[in-house]
Structures are given as structure tokens and as C-alpha cells.
Amino acid sequence: MGDQVQTLAYGSWASPIDAALAAAHDGHAEFVGFVGEDAWWTEPRPTEGGRRTLVRRRADGTEESLLPAPWNVRSRVIEYGGQPWAGTVRDGEPLVVFVNFTDQRLYRYDTEGEPRPLTPVSPVGGGLRWVDPQLRPDRDEVWCVLEEFTGDGPTDVRRVLVAVPLDGSAAQDQDAVRELTDARHRFVTGPRVSPDGRRAAWLAWDHPRMPWDGTELVVADVSEDGVFREPRTVAGGPEESIAQADWAADGTLLYSSDRTGWWNLYGVGQDGGERALCARDEEFGGPLWKIGCRWFAPLENGRIAVVHGRGATALGILDPETSEVVDTAGPWTEFSPTLAVHGERVVGIGASPRSAYEVVELDVGTGHAHVIGAAHDDPVDPSYYPEPQIRTFHGPAGREIHAHVYPPHHPDQVAPGDELPPYVVWAHGGPTSRAPLVLDLAIAYFTSRGIGVAEVNYGGSTGHGRAYRNRLREQWGVVDVEDCAAVALALADEGTADRGRLAIRGGSAGGWTTAASLATTDVYACGTILYPILDLTAWGSGETHDFESQYLETLVGPLAEVPGRYVERSPSEHAERISAPFLLLQGLDDVICPPTQCERFLARMEGRAVPHAYIAFEGEGHGFRRADTMVRVLESELSLYAQAFGLNPPGIPNLELAK
Template sequence: MVNHEAPYGSWPSPIDAGLVAAHDGRPEFLTAIGDELWWTAPRPAEGGRRTLMRLRPGDGTGAPVAESVLPAPWNVRSRVIEYGGQPFAGAPRERGGPLVVFSHFADQRLYVLTPDTASAPDAASAVDAASAPGGGEPVPLTPLGTVGGGLRFVDPLVLPDRGEVWCVLEEFTGEGPTEVRRVLVAVPLDGSAAEDRGALRELTDDAHDFLTGPRLSPDGRQLAWLVWDHPAMPWDGTELRLAEVTADGRLEAARTVLGGPQESVVQADWAADGSLLAATDRTGWWNLHRVDPGGGTPVNLCPREEEFADALWKLGHRWFAPLENGLVAVLHGRGSAQLAILDTESGELADAPGPWSEWSAALAVRGSRVAGIAAGPHSAYEIVELDTCTGHLSVLAAHHTDAVDPAFYPRPERRTFTGPDGRPVHAHVYPPHHPDHRGPQDQAPPYVIWAHGGPTGRAPLVLDLELAYFTSRGIGVAEVNYGGSTGHGRVYRNRLREQWGVVDVEDCATVARELAREGTADGTRLAVRGGSAGGWTSASSLVAPSVEGLYATAAISYPILDPAAWADGETHDFESRYTESLIGRLEEVPDRYRERSPVLLADRVSVPFLLLQGLDDVICPSEQCDRFLAEIGERVPYTYLAFEGEGHGFRRAETIIRAVEEELALYQRVFADGPRSADGPRGAAGGSTEGDGSAEGR
């Protein structure tokens, strides 16, 4: 029973910033190596590194326990296209346990690891080591790059019979962020390339700007991979390439068998019978198709107006996984991703049971079992496995445990609002919730509109302790999957084309205004927040005339603030021409860039804000924040926190704690006096703002 009345934003909560930081991040890149499961896991308290986790099969005496394979400072994470992708792979061996190859974040070299063998002095002996006790130290397989961003590797395929690892190589040819080439390469497992770039055997040329990792057919005779070129992003148009593999490991007769400028193929893989499968949006939705290697018409295996894939932000994402018996494990849904088993002959789809409403793009198959990373509105991401023979699901690792009484968790609602021109706007609404506190009966609560990053992405409906940190204190949250978001087909996704800074801003404002109109939110105590592209939307919401006066404050993290500079070389190669589809070609529509630039429109900002930035961010560099704040001057109060050692997205526990606490402090100051008149002042905070007009941590 709710017993205490207190101002919104002031409710006591056991969910503190330290708890948020400790639970930041989730398991990623789940992979089966023989009968074992491997994945990466976050370590916020260890500098934000990613460790490599291993789950061996049970021996019948009890449930197996996952173990961390690599101690600090090893950091299993690739920087290819800066967002990375599958950073490791492995192969089982008859003796000595598995052989694993991984990318180390600090130097981006590939290393070989044989965790069940004694320490080996070189790669060749590591590969050949027998089952001695102890654990081998990682041994480098690739050289250090000396130009620009160096040599980077991702999405490896370990081929012990060939003595090689096939993967994507990203090689910088100059100091600039776009002076880069990408090819598929074969890396010797014997370590002969550890100091010799010339020992890396290139499998493809660099005719395409981007490509994904290799997928070898069951008989080893064919190789499939994906390519695309500027200015397309992988959700715009990609090609599925296929080549014959010769006996000596060369590729011949490479050709395109699917895809094109207006068709996005985001995953391809081989079924056990040797047929080629691909997730393509040729119907307007990412559906699973069987592909004819000869170039014939692909067959849609389950025609539905649902997504069976999502945006390819990280190389190696896996939304479907063929099983040995011909069935295919798939993720599907509208605005969510649910695990199901697809019968490719009948097209029947059988959903997996259980409380999990969202599954990550990381499916791993072990015989008739399929494992994934799943979460729900009341549980964080766990390693879950489905036995397709019995239909039984079980949690294997990363078990969700309630760090606090779940009575403090929010109770979300799926909502669809009506935006301009009658267009639908999808959102998740999280009202303030506390087991024994409520706000004043004559007041509606403040709300924060969360704009997700991407912008070609979406906010999943899962338990997030950072979100609960605010709702348990009496501040509502609405996550908006604005036009341009994934999960609702290509038409919804394309709504943002040339309308970035317009449609996303309007859709967020639609949700905010409707929540206020219906009395769910206090219309005088609304805020907007987001990071990366969400930071752009938040900053744009402070300067766009169409939403003037709507928000009382904003929390902006590692944002794009100067789109013209971003389109003119001030970002990494992957997104260097993204604005051509989001806004238009800079040389053709310069006025459009000026009319939407938070930097150039900074004089329109009239409310206090928080700006958070990583000083190592090469995607949204801190120089944009500097220019923005120079234009702001001392007109409005703000707090700017710039963190050394952080890049695009915060990973260190101390950074996350500071950021979350500062965001709450901002809302408490701005919302402290309760509802204000709609005609009242909107630019003053209730108290002094630490760091007004200054940069901390520089």
C-alpha cells in the first residue's frame, strides 16, 4: 500500500548510481565452440573492458558455472567501423580443449588462446599444445599497424584444417579517418604474420567500401559474405557475394547473388543441407529467404509483415541460425525480437515460451539446442537455451537476480501515438512507480522523453536499472521509437530520410504533448534526453521552432551538434556519408544543414541543460561540444562534463555513476518547484548549476 506522499523526483530509492553502473552493459556475441558456449561480458569496475566468458557442458553432477577466461587488462572488443562486431571465434580440438582467436581492444591485434593448455611461447606451439594442465597465455597472430588507426580485425572464422583464420581486415592507409580499406584476409594460425603484414593473405580485393565476415559452406567449397558502398548504410542497400573456394584456399568466380542499392541483406548463412539462407528486406520487411546460388528468384520462407532481422550496426550479428535437422532458429516481431523455430518446408513458426520479450542478435546452435541472450520487462539479459526436441527453456548463465525488491521496477506500457499527418509513433511509457510513495494528488508527474541512438535503431522493452533509477524516484520516462526506427518495416524506417532533425523531433514532441494532454505528465515539467543520435535529437529539440517552449531541460550525451562538420570529415568512415540519406548532400542542400544545426541555432536554447562527452570519442568528437558551448556563452545555465578515457558511450563505472547522478540533479533542480504556469519562465534552474559555463574533466 502507498503510504507516503512526497514531491515527484524526491522519492527514496534503493536503486542508486552505483547499482546502475554495476549492471551496465550486457552479454554479447554468444557463440558455440563445439559443445561449449562462449560470449563477452562487461566489466564496468575494471575500466569498462569486455571479458571472455566460457560455459562448459555439464558433467551430470550439477549445473555448469560460467567462468571468465581472460583477466584484466585483456579486453575482447574490435574497433572495425568503430562499432566493432564479433570479436572472437573458436574451434574444438580432439586434444587440449578449444582453440580461440580474439581481438584485443588496446592494440587491435588478433590473439590465439588455448585455455586448457600450459603457457606456450609462440603461436605454433599454442595451436599444437596437448591437454596439459593450466591455461595458455594469449599469443599474437597479427602485426601492429603503423599508419593511422592501424590494422583491425573482426568476425573471424577459425579453420584449423587450413591452419588459418579468415576474417575482415580494416587497414588504414593514411592518418585521416576515411583513409581506410577493407578486405577479407586469411591469417596464419602459426603466428608467422605476428610481425609481418605481408604474411596476411588477402582473399578479396578492396573494390567495396565495407564487407562482413566469411561464411563457409558445409562442404567448404563456397564462401558467402556481404558488401556495400558509400553513401549507403547497410540498412539501405547491400549485396550478398558468393565465390568458389579452390583447394589452395583462393576465391574464384565471385558474383552477387542477392541484394542491390534498394535491398538490404543483413545476414547470410548456410543450412546443413548446403542451401544458402539470407535475411533481406526485398519485401519491405527483413524476411528469411532461400537464395539460389545461380541468381534465380529467392524464396521467402515465412512471408510476414514482421522483421526477422534488424540494422547491421556490428559485424557478425546473427538473427537466424540453421539447425542440423533443417529447422531454423529465428528472431522475429514488430518492435521486438522473439525467438521462434521455423519449419522451412511448411513456413510454420513456433514461438519459444517464457517471459523473455527481447532476444539479442546472437544465436548459437549446439545440435538440437539453440541458445540466445534474452531479457524482459522485469528481467535483465540472460543466457537462455531452448531444447527444440522437448520445447524446454532454461537459463544457463548470467542469471537475472533482483538487486533490489522488484516492487521498485517500472511497469511499462506499449503505446502508439498519432503524429503529424496521422502517422503512428511507437513508444514505451514508464510511469513513476514506488511501492510506498506517491506524488501530490493535485499534480501530474514530470516526464523525460528518451530518444534512442542510431538513429536507425530502436529502444527495446526490457528492464533497465538506469531507467528505473528515475522512475523509482518519481520521474516518468517515455522511450520513443520515432520515425526512422527499426522494427516496423522499411517504410517506417525511411520516414527519416532527409528529415533528420524534423521527424525525430516531431515524433518525440508528439509523445510529450499527448502525455501532457491526457494528464499522464505535467506539461510544464518535461525534459528530453539521449546519446549519440539521441543527443542530436535532444539538442535539436531545444532549437527547433516547432517545439519551442515544450521542454524545461535536456540531458545530452556524446551528440552530433554540427551536421555540416560531421558530413565534412569530422567523424569515422562508417558514418561519414550517413547524413546524405538523413539530411541530403551537403553541397546540394547547405541551407538544410544550417537550418537544423544546434551549433548554428544555439541562440535559441533557453533552458538549462547537461552535456556529457567522452574525450576519446572519434564518432562524435568533443570539438562539436566546444563549438556549441562557445555559442551558448553565459546566456543559460549548463553543466558540461567531459571524461578522459571514454569514447562513444560510457563504460567505466565511475563515469556512469557521475553521469547518472548529474542527470538526476538537473531534473531535481529544474522540477523542484512543482508545476509552473505554461506562460512562466522556462530558462532558470532552481538553484546553482555546478560547472555553469565551464568544462569539468578536461
């Protein structure tokens, strides 16, 4: 930091947080687990083609990255994937199975030699996929979810629970895979087996519901030869979402249900008696975007490690006898839905507004928590990080809107006193999701240059109960657009932001909200639209993948009953309403929001003389993972704002805007 504060216009501040730095720190550790005494997890490698690897931290504190490139530990089941690996110790050595992204086969890894395939290559393109493995070494099997494509269409698919032999006999022969269930349900999670091995529990749901709308908790008796007897539903339903289930050491069935309007924990004892373990107006669960998410993990001593909170998440230990929760002391204000336990040890992944996600271990006996992996290391002086504010705004009819506001911030540069800063509203994806309050160098990239950011957890977002989520039912493209606009205008009205220099950006569902905002409001001077939905009718009638193929039935309404609503709300049908400059960014391998959505939209924009740019990326899918892609995205986005707002950021390549 210099000795002297310079006065320079917003958007022209020089920052050490460049696009390459932000890209190198994109993504975070996921899917923690114990293999014996050692903690394992997956970690991103943005500079290695965006792959994910397995990391092992030994009990002595040494760490090693396993599986060199091009191995990529990531499942494509329901396209968003989920728990891609499992491990145990056999004969004193780790035995690990994992899914490899490229071929989606399940592999066995014994930490020596090359991994060996356990499942066959699919005769239908990408048509055999596996997720949420549970090792059953007593049976020499791994139990998991199989997603099998039965035809060429994205919804020609079945999902069942299966047992894959660990001896490799199914590597060339799918008939050696033993099916544990039939395909009566469209979607299932991996089985959790009771301590005595006699029962298995899993979640199931069916179209048109998403897992946060309504799921069933299914239990089956398991015979001595590993066969599932007649499954029965013990909880859940069309309007009750079960987010996770597991077994306590004493055989109690634990699960997280939102039947009260909040995901809370319940236990069903051996006698069939059920009780709430901690009734609170906060979440002990969340949206199941990835199969195998864990918001709770039972300990051997009867207590339960929990990721819980309202609008944010803490790591705590719940005593089910007293309903008391003791939260972990430390700097972390947000924990992701992954947990592993071993004896008195709990491992999770936590972050804060000053630190990115890191692997955290809690000693339940002492209450001490410390970082054991992916440790946050400030790549620049943290005085360049933004200082966020947790805000609640009010929208139409006085409804509350939750947001995080990141004002422009630089340790030794300020703007002239009479200048108001430009602001970009960030609309998160999902839309049934939320923006966590954690250090994100992509946000710091803008705030350290003098551009404010406001992340809006609009109506429909998670973390604030089911009623807040349900605000978006049949209102997508209305409530999300109104809430983002209300926050942007409130910031302008209170003198925080420049009314003439507001922008909006978002990816996936946030790309939809961005495009819909440009088409239906005059709030924004420009917008950045990443891998969006733009044409509801096509997306809702076969253009996307199976998992979300009927999502719009609740977000917009039944297509068969309200087809006009799909047309009326689609930005691609109303290109004539868009007059603000925009940047459109798309992965060419995206099967969730395919490039055809962008192409049709751009065809409608032809001849409109609206400045815009379209950049399509080879080898990128839904959500960008490669460092070079992310660099181009950030620099292009900043150039758009520079042109729309009249800024002068130093050293940024100029984005050519076509008309």
C-alpha cells in the same frame, strides 16, 4: 517494503536503486558461440574499466570467466566493432581466437598460458583491425575482415577478407596475411563457408549507403587451395538491404532481405531456385551496426533458429517447409541479434521488462528453454521496477509513433493527488535503431524517485518495416523532433505528465535529437545531451569516422546540393534559439562524435546566460562504459531535473550550472 504508504512530491521519493547500482548493471552479454559442447560469450565488466571478457560455460554447468584484466575482447572495425572471437575444438582442447581492444591485434588462446598474437602491430596508429573471425582449422587459418588504415584521415581506409595463419607467422609480418578479396567494396562482413567448403558468402556495401539502405550478397567459389574465385552478386542492391547470410546443412544459401519492406528469410537451393521461407510483415533481421550480428542460425535438421518480431523480438524455430515458427516459451520478450547452434541446442540472449539480458539455451527437441549465464538477479526488490506501457501515439498528419511509457512507480510512496509527474523523453541513438522494452536500471533510477520516462521509437526507428525507417530520409532533425514532442505533449494533454515539467535526453543521434528539440521547440524545460552530433556540416565533411561519414546524405540530403539545410538544422548554428537549461556529457576519446562538436557549440552559447554544465570524461569513447562515469552521469542528470523542475531528491550531489 514498509506497512504504510507515504505521500511525497514527485522527485523526492527515496529509492534503493542508486547510481552505483544502475552503473554496475549496465551493458550485457553479447556474441554467443559454441566451442565443442561448451557455450561461450562476451560479458561486460563496468568496474574493471569497462572492459569485456570471455565467459565459458562447460557442458557440466560450471562457468568460468577467462582472460583477466586488462584483456578486453572487443573489435574497433567500423568503430562499432562486431563479432570479436571464434572458437573450435582441436585435439580435444578449445582453440579460440579473439580481438584485444587496446592494440586491436588478433590473438590465439589455447586456455593455457598467455594469449599469443597472430597479427602485427600497425605502423599507422590503430591501423590494423580485425573482426568476424571464422576458424578454418583444416587450413590452419582464421578467415576474417581486415580493416586497414592507409593514411592519417578517418576515411583513409580499406576493408578486405583475409586469411590469417594460426601458427603466429603473421604476428610480425603482415605479408603473411593472405588477402582473399580485393577492396572493390568499401564495407564487407566476414565470410560464411558452405558445408562442402566450396563456396563462401558475405555482405558488401558502399558509400553513401548504410547497410540498412542497400547491401549486396556476394558469393565466390573457393578452390582447394583456399583461393576465392571471381565473386558474384546474387541478391541485394541499392534499395535492398541484406542483413545476414549463412548456409543450411544441405547447401541452401539463406539470407534475410527487406525487398518486401520487411526483413524476411529467403533460401536459394543448389539448383538456383529461390523462395521466401516465411513471408510476414515482421522483421527477421535488423540494422547491421556491428559486423557479425545474427538474427538466424540454421540447424542440422533443416530448421532455422530465428530472432524475429515487430517492435520487439522473440526467439523461435522456423520450419522452412511449412513456414511455421514456434516461439520459445518463457519470460523473455526481447532477444538481441546473436545466436549459436550445436546439434539440438540453441543459445541466444533474452530480456524482458522485469529482467535484464541473460544467456538463454533452448533445447529444440523438448522445446524447453532455461538461463545458462549472466542470470538476472534482482539487486533490489522488483517492486521498485517500473511497469511500462506499450503505447502508440499520433504525430503530424496522423502518423503513428511507437513508444514505451514508464510512469513513476514506488511500492510505498505516492504523490499528492493534485500533482502531475515530471517526465523525461528518451530519444534513442542510431537513429536507425530502436529502444527495446527491457529492464534498465537507469530508467528505474528515475521512475523510482517519481520521474516518468517515455522512450520514443520515432519515425526512422527499426522494428516496424522499411517504410517506417524511411520516414527519416532527409528529415533528420524534423521527424524525430516532431515525434518526440508529439509524445511529450500527448502525455501532458491526457493528464499523465506535467506540461511545465517535461525534459528530453539522448545519446549520439539521440543527443542530436535532444539538442535540435531544445533549439526548435518550447516543449521542454531542460535537456540532457550525451556525446552528440551538433554541427551537421562539419560532421558530414570529415569530422567523423568512415562508416557514418556519408550517413547524412540520406538522413539530411546530399551536402553538395542542400548545404543550407545542414546549417539550418544544426543546433551549433542556432545557439541563440536555446533558452532551456541543459547538461552536456562527452567522452574525450570519442572518434564518432568528437569533443570538438561540443566545444564549438559551447563557444556559441557564451554570454547567453542559459544555465548549463559540460562534463568531459577522460578515457571514455562513444557510449560510456566505466562505472564511475555512469554514476556521475546519472547523478548529474537527476540534479539538472531537480533544479529545472523544483524537485528535492535526497542524497544527490548538486550539479553546478554555469550561466
